[in-house]
Amino acid sequence: MSTLAIRDLHVSIETDQGTKPILRGVDLTINEGETHAVMGPNGSGKSTLAYTIAGHPRYNVDSGSITLDGEDVLAMSVDERARAGLFLAMQYPVEIPGVTVSNFLRTAKTAIDGKSPAIRGWVKDVRQSMDNLRMDSAFAERNVNEGFSGGEKKRHEILQLELLKPRFAVLDETDSGLDVDALKIVSEGVNRAKDATGLGVLLITHYTRILRYIKPDFVHVFVAGRVAEEGGPELADRLEDEGYDRYVSAAAAAS
Amino acid sequence: MADRSETDTVTTLSTDPEHPAQGSTTPVVTGTGTRPAIIADATASHGAGSPVPVQTRNERFASTDVSAFPPVTGREAGWKLTPVDALQGLIAGELDGGRYELGIETTEGAEVTWVGRDDARIGTAGIPEDRAAANAWSSFQEALLVRLTGEEPSSTTLIRSAFGPTARGAHTIVDAKAFSRGVVVLDNRGSAQLAENVEILVGDGADVTVVTVQDWADEAKHVANHFAQVGRDAHLKHVVVSFGGGVVRVNPSVTLAGSGADGDLLGVYFADAAQHLESQVFLFHEADHTKGRVEYRGALQGEGAHTVWIGDVLIGPDATGTDSYEQNRNLVLTDGTRADSVPNLEIETGDIAGAGHASATGRFDDEQLFYLQARGIPEEVARRLVVRGFLSSIVQKIGVPALEVRLQDAIEAELAGEAR
Ligand SMILES: Nc1ncnc2c1ncn2[C@@H]1O[C@H](COP(=O)(O)OP(=O)(O)OP(=O)(O)O)[C@@H](O)[C@H]1O
Ligand SMILES: [Mg+2]
Numbered sequence: 001m002s003t004l005a006i007r008d009l010h011v012s013i014e015t016d017q018g019t020k021p022i023l024r025g026v027d028l029t030i031n032e033g034e035t036h037a038v039m040g041p042n043g044s045g046k047s048t049l050a051y052t053i054a055g056h057p058r059y060n061v062d063s064g065s066i067t068l069d070g071e072d073v074l075a076m077s078v079d080e081r082a083r084a085g086l087f088l089a090m091q092y093p094v095e096i097p098g099v100t101v102s103n104f105l106r107t108a109k110t111a112i113d114g115k116s117p118a119i120r121g122w123v124k125d126v127r128q129s130m131d132n133l134r135m136d137s138a139f140a141e142r143n144v145n146e147g148f149s150g151g152e153k154k155r156h157e158i159l160q161l162e163l164l165k166p167r168f169a170v171l172d173e174t175d176s177g178l179d180v181d182a183l184k185i186v187s188e189g190v191n192r193a194k195d196a197t198g199l200g201v202l203l204i205t206h207y208t209r210i211l212r213y214i215k216p217d218f219v220h221v222f223v224a225g226r227v228a229e230e231g232g233p234e235l236a237d238r239l240e241d242e243g244y245d246r247y248v249s250a251a252a253a254a255s
Numbered sequence: 256m257a258d259r260s261e262t263d264t265v266t267t268l269s270t271d272p273e274h275p276a277q278g279s280t281t282p283v284v285t286g287t288g289t290r291p292a293i294i295a296d297a298t299a300s301h302g303a304g305s306p307v308p309v310q311t312r313n314e315r316f317a318s319t320d321v322s323a324f325p326p327v328t329g330r331e332a333g334w335k336l337t338p339v340d341a342l343q344g345l346i347a348g349e350l351d352g353g354r355y356e357l358g359i360e361t362t363e364g365a366e367v368t369w370v371g372r373d374d375a376r377i378g379t380a381g382i383p384e385d386r387a388a389a390n391a392w393s394s395f396q397e398a399l400l401v402r403l404t405g406e407e408p409s410s411t412t413l414i415r416s417a418f419g420p421t422a423r424g425a426h427t428i429v430d431a432k433a434f435s436r437g438v439v440v441l442d443n444r445g446s447a448q449l450a451e452n453v454e455i456l457v458g459d460g461a462d463v464t465v466v467t468v469q470d471w472a473d474e475a476k477h478v479a480n481h482f483a484q485v486g487r488d489a490h491l492k493h494v495v496v497s498f499g500g501g502v503v504r505v506n507p508s509v510t511l512a513g514s515g516a517d518g519d520l521l522g523v524y525f526a527d528a529a530q531h532l533e534s535q536v537f538l539f540h541e542a543d544h545t546k547g548r549v550e551y552r553g554a555l556q557g558e559g560a561h562t563v564w565i566g567d568v569l570i571g572p573d574a575t576g577t578d579s580y581e582q583n584r585n586l587v588l589t590d591g592t593r594a595d596s597v598p599n600l601e602i603e604t605g606d607i608a609g610a611g612h613a614s615a616t617g618r619f620d621d622e623q624l625f626y627l628q629a630r631g632i633p634e635e636v637a638r639r640l641v642v643r644g645f646l647s648s649i650v651q652k653i654g655v656p657a658l659e660v661r662l663q664d665a666i667e668a669e670l671a672g673e674a675r
Contacts, residue, residue, distance in 0.1 A: 054625075054629050055628075055629075056625055057621070057625070077628070077634075078625060078628035078629055079628040079629075079631050079632055079633050079634065079637075081629075082628070082629055082630055082631035082632075083631045087629075088629050090626070090629075093626065094620075094622045094623055094625075094626040096623050096626065096627070096640075096641065096644065097644060097645065097648065098641070098643070098644020098645050098646075098647050098648045099640055099641065099643075099644040103640075104627075104630075104640070107632055107636065107640060108627075108630035108631055108632055111630070111631040111632045111633065111636065112630075112631040143644070160630060164630065164631070
């Protein structure tokens with residue numbers, strides 16, 4: 001059984017005003033096949049957690065650890081982490097002019113598998129996944145994320161998730177900017193990946209809406225850089241009714 | 256068409272610690288529509304305090320006689336970014352202007368011959384504005400003529416790989432008859448010390464692509480001036496590809512002379528350590544309803560890699576209804592490089608459809624790199640993917656499939672750091 005473990009993680013960034021601590025002791029354990037929702041208000045550090053797991057150079061880990069089946073993730077480069085089975089669906093996917101989606105996907109698949117995919121099967125897989133996500137086949141020849149709408153960018157992230165078959169996926173606000181139809185399509189994609197590969201999911205979201213389609217096993221409330229409360233799916237319902245105010249004022253009182 | 260006009264910045268980005276002053280950014284405003292004409296001369300702000308008098312771009316001194324030009328010191332506006340010492344042999348030295356050996360591949364509808372200095376076409380597309388061009392002009396004994404006559408598309412490649420170490424002056428004319436269509440490629444390889452002029456006459460309604468590929472050996476020196484006149488409703492696509500050579504300066508001057516003439520001026524370059532690649536582009540909208548697009552892209556990598564792009568666009572007083580846009584983008588891959596990028600736009604009529612320019616010199620974008628690496632792609636592979644993509648967007652516009660393949664291969668070789 002695969003496990004992604006985050007222990008007492010402290011992360012800061014360098015800003016013009018000096019060093020700014022963002023994550024202040026995060027503990028999370030995600031087992032294969034589990035879905036963990038991380039919910040929290042704007043600026044609470046959710047994306048920071050996601051980027052730190054993926055290894056973005058802007059974020060400095062001051063202390064704590066991230067391990068994948070005991071292997072030190074923090075010692076790996078960004079691409080090594082991806083090849084080890086970690087995937088980040090980004091909140092704001094980057095445009096890459098001049099690089100087509102099909103070229104990009106093939107290059108990524110080759111890197112992850114260590115060999116180029118057999119051409120016929122691969123073309124079929126790509127087409128199938130694009131169909132599933134209701135992406136027009138014309139997207140394959142467009143440049144990565146260039147001129148994509150917000151919803152198209154998110155579908156493209158999930159397309160990669162389906163094709164690259166990671167062990168753990170961090171989905172950073174994959175639901176934001178999606179209308180309800182797109183939300184269903186994207187959620188189905190995530191659920192397909194879970195069924196197919198026993199994917200572990202860290203689902204970062206601001207709203208409970210996506211949890212109707214992707215059922216979490218655990219919910220963590222994230223406030224001011226740490227987990228303020230955790231529980232089962234019922235915690236999401238409470239947040240739906242009460243919002244984050246209670247946690248935010250408690251965190252403010254504590255600091 | 257209001258979105259064609261924009262305010263942008265002129266940036267000269269240097270990663271060379273020897274030239275710390277080159278980090279300046281100068282805002283430039285471009286004019287549009289019925290607003291009064293705005294003359295923006297970005298070079299004016301580059302001199303140390305001394306204002307450069309605004310001189311309309313087509314009023315420069317020009318002569319075919321080399322002795323009419325004073326010696327070049329490197330302080331002249333047209334030479335100040337060029338390593339003139341390395342080029343003095345071409346600027347001031349004796350040039351062999353005789354026939355040279357070349358390979359000619361051509362299809363029906365095009366013919367290639369040598370013609371004498373008395374050919375009536377010579378000097379009709381334009382005459383030299385600098386001493387190297389005038390030196391070549393004063394030296395050549397015969398001009399190579401490429402005549403396009405067919406209305407079915409023809410294809411001509413001039414393989415010029417046997418110039419050798421002799422300093423030479425050459426003259427080429429591309430004469431495209433009215434309504435002819437064709438592609439002419441100057442495929443330059445091997446060693447060369449070459450100063451040359453290329454005249455391009457695009458007859459009414461003709462559709463012509465001229466590509467000059469500089470794939471020279473490392474020590475080659477090449478100074479070229481291309482002059483084009485584009486007739487009524489005609490289209491010229493002019494492409495400068497510079498990858499190989501020590502010092503390469505290819506300056507195209509294109510005049511959209513007939514109503515409705517259309518010019519696409521494309522360039523792609525990749526400068527390695529110690530290479531100097533330059534293009535001073537001049538696009539003159541002389542007639543009404545002309546359309547111009549200038550787009551040059553380059554990548555720089557390695558100590559002393561230097562590129563220069565100066566893009567002058569002049570919209571003349573009769574050029575009503577003009578639509579013009581020019582841009583230059585540079586991608587800096589390593590420290591120790593220098594990319595100079597200077598767009599200038601002069602507008603002499605208030606009644607245009609749109610005009611604008613953009614210039615950007617940027618480092619390889621870390622966010623792009625992160626995105627690709629986060630998908631398992633190693634840094635080196637990611638870097639190549641992005642550079643290839645960046646330059647391919649020009650290569651894809653050339654419209655000559657065999658050449659596109661060859662250029663993509665050349666980009667791969669550059670990225671692999673192979674000596675060329
Ligand atoms: N590059 C940066 N420069 C300055 N501050 C930053 C930077 N990146 C993050 N921060 C700050 O760190 C804090 C956490 O940001 P983060 O993006 O992780 O929040 P989030 O929970 O994902 O918010 P959202 O719900 O808006 O996506 C915020 O206060 C944010 O302003
Ligand atoms: Mg966020």
